[in-house]
Amino acid sequence: MEILDxxxxxxxxxxxxxxxxxxxxxxxxxxxxxxAIMGDGIGHVAMTGVALGILLHTSPVWMATLVxxxxxxxxxxxRSRGRTSGDVALAMLFYGGMAGGVMIVNLAPGGSTANLTxxxxxxxxxxxxxxxxxxxVLAAFVVAVTIGLRRQLFAICQDEExxxxxxxxxxxxxxxxxxxxxxTVTVAxxxxxxxxxxxxxxxxxxxxxxxxxxxxxxxxxAMGIGVAVSLTGTATTYYVDAPSGAAIVLLAIAxxxxxxxxxxxxxxxxxxxxAGSAADGPEQCTLEEPGGRTTADDVKV
Numbered sequence: 001m002e003i004l005d006x007x008x009x010x011x012x013x014x015x016x017x018x019x020x021x022x023x024x025x026x027x028x029x030x031x032x033x034x035x036a037i038m039g040d041g042i043g044h045v046a047m048t049g050v051a052l053g054i055l056l057h058t059s060p061v062w063m064a065t066l067v068x069x070x071x072x073x074x075x076x077x078x079r080s081r082g083r084t085s086g087d088v089a090l091a092m093l094f095y096g097g098m099a100g101g102v103m104i105v106n107l108a109p110g111g112s113t114a115n116l117t118x119x120x121x122x123x124x125x126x127x128x129x130x131x132x133x134x135x136x137v138l139a140a141f142v143v144a145v146t147i148g149l150r151r152q153l154f155a156i157c158q159d160e161e162x163x164x165x166x167x168x169x170x171x172x173x174x175x176x177x178x179x180x181x182x183x184t185v186t187v188a189x190x191x192x193x194x195x196x197x198x199x200x201x202x203x204x205x206x207x208x209x210x211x212x213x214x215x216x217x218x219x220x221x222a223m224g225i226g227v228a229v230s231l232t233g234t235a236t237t238y239y240v241d242a243p244s245g246a247a248i249v250l251l252a253i254a255x256x257x258x259x260x261x262x263x264x265x266x267x268x269x270x271x272x273x274x275a276g277s278a279a280d281g282p283e284q285c286t287l288e289e290p291g292g293r294t295t296a297d298d299v300k301v
Contacts, residue, residue, distance in 0.1 A: 008124065008127065009124065009238060013231060013234055014136075016227075018187060019192055020223065020227030020229065020231065021223050022146075022187050023197065023204070024201065024223050025184075026184045027204070029157045031201075031209075032158065038198075039184070039197055039198035039202070041090060041094040042072050043185050045072075046097070046185055047097055047100070049063045049067030050063065051102070054108050061186055061189075064185075068182035069183070072182035075093065124234055126190060141183060142184050147219075149173070150215075156174060196249050197245075203249070204223070204229070207225055207252070207255050210260050233250075234248070
């Protein structure tokens with residue numbers, strides 16, 4: 001294929017695969033605990049790291065990783081306190097990160113906000129060889145945590161009090177989840193962009209939940225959707241002069257709408273069967289969380 005003859009496209013497609021795997025893998029936990037917006041907040045904070053990298057002439061990816069991790073830890077500590085003022089503190093952290101990034105990059109010699117564009121919306125031509133190394137290392141860590149600790153992470157997302165009673169280190173796991181989300185943001189920023197990465201954490205998961213019932217099935221399908229739309233969107237931007245992040249997110253939304261259309265008649269048939277069973281007599285049934293949350297029918301702590 002002609003598209004694979006170019007080194008920059010090889011790097012972009014590899015990065016797209018890693019983004020498609022990691023973003024839904026961490027996103028399923030954020031959706032489960034109704035923190036879907038967290039990825040967007042981390043993306044805002046990571047802008048300061050990118051700007052510092054440009055200013056100091058160091059790797060923007062690694063600098064963004066450091067700042068995003070520190071920001072995610074701060075977000076988790078604010079969230080764990082559970083105070084009303086926490087929302088205000090988070091808002092200041094989010095928008096302070098964005099404003100700091102714009103200000104710092106303008107302080108850099110020859111810098112301007114135009115330098116941030118590829119990081120904000122993604123670009124297939126900016127994935128450098130050193131970026132691939134960083135992305136591979138970070139992605140391997142994210143997948144290892146989200147898959148290897150899936151039972152423990154699911155438990156704290158489903159019911160923190162129950163997880164604490166069972167002896168799980170809830171505080172440590174919450175911090176690990178926040179840090180893993182921050183690493184995912186930096187993995188995805190070259191391809192999807194800092195402002196759109198949250199969509200890749202949420203939309204594939206939401207689409208998968210339309211047609212699956214169990215946690216493992218949701219994770220597997222969400223990751224499959226993520227890889228498919230990331231590869232397709234990245235390849236599309238090779239032929240169309242557009243930000244890769246926009247193409248990937250629009251494709252993800254299209255998949256969600258397709259799955260929603262397919263799932264609607266299936267849901268109506270299940271409702272009719274349930275109504276018929278109720279009319280015949282009581283029977284044992286399982287409860288499914290409202291709002292599209294995934295049930296733990298195949299995940300045990």
